[in-house]
C-alpha cells in the first residue's frame with residue numbers, strides 16, 4: 001500500500017516527456033508525426049485547393065473528395081468538379 005503510493009509520487013515527479021511536435025516552417029501548424037509535417041509542407045502548405053464542387057462552396061485538393069461529397073450531399077446532381085486552375 002505504502003509502496004504503491006511512494007511509487008506513484010515518484011512517477012509524478014519524473015519529468016514528463018513532452019510529446020514532441022513538428023512544426024511547419026511556413027504556417028506553423030503542428031504535427032505529431034514528422035512524416036505528416038513533411039507531406040503537408042511539400043504538398044499542402046500554401047497550395048490552394050484546386051477543385052470545387054459546382055453546387056456549393058466546397059473546395060478540395062482532390063477530385064475524389066469532391067466526387068464522394070457530391071454523391072453524399074447532392075445525390076440528384078451530376079457528379080463533376082470545377083477545376084479552378086484552368
Ligand SMILES: [Zn+2]
Pocket residue numbers: 024025026027028029040041045046
Ligand atoms: Zn504549413
Ligand SMILES: [Zn+2]
Pocket residue numbers: 053054055056057058069070073074
Ligand atoms: Zn457541394
